[in-house]
Amino acid sequence: MKVLKFGGTSVANAQNILLAENIIKKQSSQDRVVVILSALHGVTDSLIQAAECASRKDDTYVQIVKKLEEKHLNLVKELIPLLEQSSWLSFVKKHFNDLEDLYNSIFVLGEFTDKIKDRIAGYGEFLSSNIIAARFQYEGLDCLWMDSADLIRTDSNFTHAKVEFERTENNFKNYFKAHQNRITVGPGFVARDEKKNTTTLGRGGSDYTASIIAAALDARELQIWTDVSGMMTADPRLASYAKPISEISYHEAMELSHFGAKVLYPPSIQPVMVKNIDLIIKNTFDPEAQGTVVTHNLNNSEQEKSQVAVGISNMSNIALLTLEGSGMVGIPGISAKLFQCLSHEKINVILITQGSSEHSITIAIDEKEAVHAEHAINFAFADDINLERVSNVKIETALSIVAIVGENMKSRSGVSAKMFGCLGNNGINIRAIAQGSSERNISIVISENDTKKAVNVLHEEFFESEVKQVHLYICGTGNVGTKLIQQIYAQNPYLREHLFVNIRISGLSNSRKMIFSDRGISEEDYLNWQKMGTEASPENFAEEMITRNLRNSIFVDITASRDLPKVYESLLRRSIDIVACNKIAASSDYEKYRTLKNTARNHNCSFFFETNVGAGLPVIGTISDLIKSGDRITSIQAVLSGTLNFVFNNYDGSRTFSEVVAQAQEEGYTEPDPRLDLSGTDVARKILILAREAGYPLQFEEIENTGFLPEDCMLGTVENFYAKLTEHESHFKNLLQSAQSDGKILKYTAEFKDGKAKVGLQHIAPGSDLFHLYGKDNIVIFKTLRYSEQPLVVKGAGAGAEVTASGVFADIIRSI
Structure with missing residues (x-):
């Protein structure tokens, strides 16, 4: 038996559902399959949004619900044969009538509890799974709709219910003994407590449902069908050269998913990992693509075995909270008190770091919970704060976590040095570091603005070492500038082949116009760049470079401008290399000259001006x-x-x-x-x-x-x-x-x-x-x-x- 889970994008509309149907038909011809479905794309968020509006006495919830109802009615019309639509249209209307009653109650009472939230949030999966199961039945498939929520038993911790695994496993075994259908379709995400109240399984709940069922039935494999072809070496929205991962261990997948790889969520891995069931991530829109196999039995290629890391993940909207004071040194129970207070407030700690001096403890949490956590910690340590044994908790926001993960890291020396070296060379300041004792993961906390740059720098260092991407920003397009640009375009193939370097001209400026492109200005676009450019100034050009914050950036000044050197120091402070044909900076006041040289050295970047004297002579x-x-x-x-x-x-x-x-x-x-x-x-x-x-x-x-x-x-x-x-x-x-x-x-x-x-x-x-x-x-x-x-x-x-x-x-x- 196989368990197949289809996410929200895979069932976003009738067209996508038909793609999923073809996959299910093919697989059910060889095995019995259990199909777990998410709500239609965006439905769960809209259901909760409507409830929040109602609780604020905002009657726009009515329109939100009406649009959701229309969406499901249209789906019935597109998927169900015309003569059979009436009963299913009535089915959708009935359940939206029930929903409207719930929303009206929230509007009147002005109260939106977690219990009601779970009940409302579960409607999306309930409706999508019923309609799609009906479609399969009318297609003549041996299909049965299963109320998986009724079989998964949890406690009453609404929105994050804890599964009672033994009882749940027995429920599924008994169910599938009694029902031998070729295809069984059920809703994900939802469960019930002892009193039959609807509960939900938290973030990634539909994946978790599928994993629970696969483990309960000792399935041959669990397939997660989504809109990407497996896990990637980095978020492809940040790293354009991210690559698919063909195989990955459970532990590596757990680490990557914990720090933001949204293809999988950590709880989804646990049930199948315990039973040693392979988990396969596939693309609904490209079913022939290899995807990613999460397994205990890795069979990696020689290249993959030689790689230090398997992937890089990142998590945004992070806050750092630091508790420090001399009264913490050598005092047992401080950490326990801190984590107990956060646990009591249901605040999840993502990352922990503590110096050997025991003078401080720093934790990373979701930024939305920072103020709540601050109040809770200050209250818990009020006596120590009054006696000046510890200080009020310090908060830093607008941060992100970037983690590099790999089983091979524990057997290789110098991984940390390589990681911190390439980040330092690109001016990325690290606010906190954590490394687990398993040595599978090194996590850092950095400024949110540096996330894209850090991910690309690390990806290039660990996964693209054969070609280094360099971003040039050139000011001056006269005789020398034009010759330089021509030389770069002509020489780039040689540099890629022999020096493993790819130079992109990412910015151009003269005294009137400037243009930028993160992907590089092509030779064709260069011929007409001034027609596409915007108004230029040295300050605007420098600010744009700093804002774009691309790794391996080099500023090239081929002018005689007295204004351009004024921005040199700010660029060097951001670890942007400078190559200057312009003599003004190096021949300016001696103290200014020394400041520029020292700034370059202190920020680990280059300030070269060989052509100031003798043109190309050394x-x-x-x-x-x-x-x-x-x-x-x-x-x-x-x-x-x-x-x-x-x-x-x-x-x-x-x-x-x-x-x-x-x-x-x-x-x-x-x-x-x-x-x-x-x-x-x-x-x-x-x-x-x-x-x-x-x-x-x-x-x-x-x-x-x-x-x-x-x-x-x-x-x-x-x-x-x-x-x-x-x-x-x-x-x-x-x-x-x-x-x-x-x-x-x-x-x-x-x-x-x-x-x-x-x-x-x-x-x-x-x-x-x-x-x-x-x-x-x-x-x-x-x-x-x-x-x-x-x-x-x-x-x-x-x-x-x-x-x-x-x-x-x-x-x-x-x-x-």
């Missing part, structure tokens, strides 16, 4: 490696502006200086305003950044900057700037001829030595390492304690959108 990375390995930089000599190097390499007097600068701008080697490059400000920032990275607390104002531009070139618009360059052509020719007369060339250089830095135009002799530097190339010459005689030289292209974008891309990969 300049800052080289300094970092030298310092980490114990070396010390004593001096730096460099040509750090690809723009200025290009200009002075191409200015030979045959063209005007203005024409050469214009060429540099056209080829993308300058900022939109070339004065930023030609004034030496950009070079000063770069040598400042290198000195700071080398460990010297230098300020921008301390850098000596000897400019070569006439003062009036710095005034007015960019157009005015070019006009002034032309006007001062003789000045630039004199600079060139002065160098040539000495057999030298012009280079705009940066130097750092003895804690001081300077930038300016210099005459470079042929024997210098700076002499043979062509096009837009940069060079940085480091002298260190180790490289004192023969300096360390980094040389290569120091400007251009392609190489700068590749440098930014390298920082992104380094952050992952």
